[in-house]
Amino acid sequence: MAGRIRAHDWAATSLGASEAWSDRLKLMVEQVLASPLVSTLVCGPGRVLIYNDAAARLYGDRHPAALGRPIPKTFPEGWATVAPLYERAFAGETISVARQPLDTRGEGDPAADAFDATLTPVRESGAVAHVHMIGTEVGERLRAETALRESEERQRFLLGLSDGLRPLSDPTEIQRMAMKLLAEKHDVMRAAYLDVAADGDTVTMAARFERDAAPTPDRLRLSDYGSDIADAFRAGRTLFVRDTETEAGSDAQREAYRAIGVRAWIVAPLVKQGRLIAVVGVQSGEPRHWTRADIRQVDDVAERTWAAVERARAETALRDSRTLLAAQNEAFLAAVSDLPLERSLDPMVRAAVSHFGETRCAFYVVEPNEAELRLVAGMTAQYADDVDGFKIDADSLACGLAVHLRQPVITPDVRLEQRWAPWLWMAEKHDYRGVWSFPMKTATGRRLGTFDFYFGRPRDADASDRAFATDLAHAAGIVISRHQEAEKRVRAEMLLRESEERFAQFGASSSDALWIRDAATLAMEYVSPAIRTIYGVSPDDLIGDPARWLALIRPEDRDGAYAHLEKARAGEEVVYEFRIRRPSDGEERWIRNTDFPLRDAQGRVQRIGGIAEDVTDAKRAAERQEVLINELQHRARNLLGVVAAIADRTLKRGGSVEAFEERLKALGRAQGLLSAGGSDTVAVGALVRAELAAHADGASNRARVAGPDVLLNARQVQNFALALHELTTNAVKYGALAGASGRLSVTWEVLLDRRGRRRLSLTWAESEVTIGPDTVKRRGYGTELIQEALAYALQAQVDYRKGPDGVRCRIEMPLA
Amino acid sequence: MSEPASALDGTRILLVEDEYLIAIEMARWLRTAGATVVGPVPSVDRALDLIEDDGIDAAVLDINLGDGDRVYPVADRLNALGVPYLFATGDVKVSDVAVYRDRPRLEKPFGEVEVVRALAKLLS
Numbered sequence: 001m002a003g004r005i006r007a008h009d010w011a012a013t014s015l016g017a018s019e020a021w022s023d024r025l026k027l028m029v030e031q032v033l034a035s036p037l038v039s040t041l042v043c044g045p046g047r048v049l050i051y052n053d054a055a056a057r058l059y060g061d062r063h064p065a066a067l068g069r070p071i072p073k074t075f076p077e078g079w080a081t082v083a084p085l086y087e088r089a090f091a092g093e094t095i096s097v098a099r100q101p102l103d104t105r106g107e108g109d110p111a112a113d114a115f116d117a118t119l120t121p122v123r124e125s126g127a128v129a130h131v132h133m134i135g136t137e138v139g140e141r142l143r144a145e146t147a148l149r150e151s152e153e154r155q156r157f158l159l160g161l162s163d164g165l166r167p168l169s170d171p172t173e174i175q176r177m178a179m180k181l182l183a184e185k186h187d188v189m190r191a192a193y194l195d196v197a198a199d200g201d202t203v204t205m206a207a208r209f210e211r212d213a214a215p216t217p218d219r220l221r222l223s224d225y226g227s228d229i230a231d232a233f234r235a236g237r238t239l240f241v242r243d244t245e246t247e248a249g250s251d252a253q254r255e256a257y258r259a260i261g262v263r264a265w266i267v268a269p270l271v272k273q274g275r276l277i278a279v280v281g282v283q284s285g286e287p288r289h290w291t292r293a294d295i296r297q298v299d300d301v302a303e304r305t306w307a308a309v310e311r312a313r314a315e316t317a318l319r320d321s322r323t324l325l326a327a328q329n330e331a332f333l334a335a336v337s338d339l340p341l342e343r344s345l346d347p348m349v350r351a352a353v354s355h356f357g358e359t360r361c362a363f364y365v366v367e368p369n370e371a372e373l374r375l376v377a378g379m380t381a382q383y384a385d386d387v388d389g390f391k392i393d394a395d396s397l398a399c400g401l402a403v404h405l406r407q408p409v410i411t412p413d414v415r416l417e418q419r420w421a422p423w424l425w426m427a428e429k430h431d432y433r434g435v436w437s438f439p440m441k442t443a444t445g446r447r448l449g450t451f452d453f454y455f456g457r458p459r460d461a462d463a464s465d466r467a468f469a470t471d472l473a474h475a476a477g478i479v480i481s482r483h484q485e486a487e488k489r490v491r492a493e494m495l496l497r498e499s500e501e502r503f504a505q506f507g508a509s510s511s512d513a514l515w516i517r518d519a520a521t522l523a524m525e526y527v528s529p530a531i532r533t534i535y536g537v538s539p540d541d542l543i544g545d546p547a548r549w550l551a552l553i554r555p556e557d558r559d560g561a562y563a564h565l566e567k568a569r570a571g572e573e574v575v576y577e578f579r580i581r582r583p584s585d586g587e588e589r590w591i592r593n594t595d596f597p598l599r600d601a602q603g604r605v606q607r608i609g610g611i612a613e614d615v616t617d618a619k620r621a622a623e624r625q626e627v628l629i630n631e632l633q634h635r636a637r638n639l640l641g642v643v644a645a646i647a648d649r650t651l652k653r654g655g656s657v658e659a660f661e662e663r664l665k666a667l668g669r670a671q672g673l674l675s676a677g678g679s680d681t682v683a684v685g686a687l688v689r690a691e692l693a694a695h696a697d698g699a700s701n702r703a704r705v706a707g708p709d710v711l712l713n714a715r716q717v718q719n720f721a722l723a724l725h726e727l728t729t730n731a732v733k734y735g736a737l738a739g740a741s742g743r744l745s746v747t748w749e750v751l752l753d754r755r756g757r758r759r760l761s762l763t764w765a766e767s768e769v770t771i772g773p774d775t776v777k778r779r780g781y782g783t784e785l786i787q788e789a790l791a792y793a794l795q796a797q798v799d800y801r802k803g804p805d806g807v808r809c810r811i812e813m814p815l816a
Numbered sequence: 817m818s819e820p821a822s823a824l825d826g827t828r829i830l831l832v833e834d835e836y837l838i839a840i841e842m843a844r845w846l847r848t849a850g851a852t853v854v855g856p857v858p859s860v861d862r863a864l865d866l867i868e869d870d871g872i873d874a875a876v877l878d879i880n881l882g883d884g885d886r887v888y889p890v891a892d893r894l895n896a897l898g899v900p901y902l903f904a905t906g907d908v909k910v911s912d913v914a915v916y917r918d919r920p921r922l923e924k925p926f927g928e929v930e931v932v933r934a935l936a937k938l939l940s
Contacts, residue, residue: 630907634880634905637905637906638924640925641835641924643925644841645837645840645841715834789836792858816883
């Protein structure tokens, strides 16, 4: 430096040529040059600068031009800072300054250097001519101190941030708290956390903190504020603007900033896994000289907030999934234990309460008609009454709409939802404002119903709420559909059991035997208890091989019975009869079997069902009836033959119609008596009295009728009645019953012949009758009937005599 | 009615009928037609006696002779002797045995003409 000073053309300066310098000046220059510290001499009114090597190093590229030049010209910026100090020194004051910042390099950084300095006036001729400065550069130390302070401050801030965020679990709350701390730290109008959409350009306000901020939209486009901003963010660079008015790239951008009232900002990007996911920034309404520390803080807050949110989300998700898993486990366990549905769903309700806070739940299922919902659990019975039959369609709301859309329907506040207007009374009555309906479906995707959450206060659902409720609804769907399946199974089992009981009861009560055979093997599978009465064997005796059954059938009927069974197996319904030998008593019985094919779902004959009835008695009754009908026919036709014969004899031979009629009536009476008794027999006494009564009023007073009870059969009755009729007619016309004096006695008894066979002996005896001589000779058809007919038809011996005092007739005939 | 009165001239006809009034009426019809009536008799036993005693050309048999007595033994005997006969009966049911089933049959009540014509046909 000494060389430079000697070589310098001082003559061109206000100091003049160095040879003319005063001794004092020369001495001071020597001192400056000798100083190891930064040392300068500002000389004369021209403020010409002379400096040493230490100063030269400090001056950078201003050295060596600064030598011999007025100091204000070389260091315009620095001079502005130190001029007042030099003025005072030139005024005679010795000045010491500590840590004086000084832009010695002219790089625009007022704090680029700093000094501890002493300015000493140098007098010549009593006046201050120069100022000597000795300085110690303290910039490095200061910077270190600043850095330390900033670092401490940063740590303190971050600690505060951590403390502020730690108790929070809600992501939005975490973001909001971080923004509050950031905004306060920077004393700005707004700090915001914005999510970046997948397009990498659209950003949406996730959380913000504002103080006296101009309103700003929730959604912005990065490209509106600079074309390269998004690229810089994606590259992970934090950007800042100290004054938008001077730094904005275009008028349009300036205008965009004005629109949101922003003059300065810092924005830090969050790039995760190569994608720009969010930005965190501060905005100032005034220009701001952001420091590195400011910028760094925004970076820090962005990272820390993101980490805290992620941690909170992970913790929430973990807690949710634990709650959900526990609830699911409990619910599934309850469901497989066949507890009531309400009990099985209770863990779901408790999980909902633990996640959402105070809430009430309800479970709706789709009715079989697919058009309505039914409340199956939750809320109150009163509520169930109010909502049952809720419609499923696009015009419905809450659960009805959710089932229709197959999507959750969130109603944050029923009072703000138009659809709810007609149902507000219900919300009022049951005291809720927010309703969330989450659809449930079965494992096969069939829509099952909804899981509904009711909140006493308005409440929206965030992504985490939705995820949790969706999972709950899924689990509840499984529980409910399992319950439905179980109910269906129980119902089916009950029906089956009832059907079996009914069948068993039917079989046990039937007086006909019911049986079922396997169609393939014809093996007997079931026989009802009535088989004991009908076949005289126990049901077990017929189970299995059809040969056991065939063995009971009469050999000549076996082939036919088996052939009918084959027909039933071929699908025909058959009725057939056969005889069996009943093992219990050895009796032969007629069985009528009705066989019918029992088909499976495909229509194949799987079994043969049958009914066996004992028709032996019915068959015998039918046979008896046939005999009776034949007998009746025989008798009626015979009677007609008899009537024809009587008519022939009576009318063709000049007899009277009256006589014919009387004979017909007698026949009729006899038939009447036969029918009346029901036994096809008539007592002798009844026959006699009926005939007497028909012809003579009060005849019984004049006739003695006496004899034991003797029954005559139909054949005997007809002939006997005709004979009695002829006897009575004669008595009424000519004999005992004609006049007032005649007496009649009809008596009979039963005799035994030589071989011990019974015979009837009847005596008709008239007395005290006066008979005219002409009548005695007369022997007419009537008498012939009495004598010949009885003898012919009944092998009777008839002794008929007309005595002077009346007829005496004795009839003797074998009894059957 | 168009049958000549002598349709059965010279024939001997056995008459088995248990109903007296019908029997004597039929007997009269047969005699009027020129027949000699063997009987009438009301029972199987007496009919069989007459078959053995008298040669007969034909017979009129009632089936149900009362008290369960059926005329079939008489019919069997006539079959054996090759004597033609007809049934004159009020019964609906006649034995299903072929030899009886295929015999001519008169159903009661019948008239004089029917009996005579049936016997004439039987004898022709």
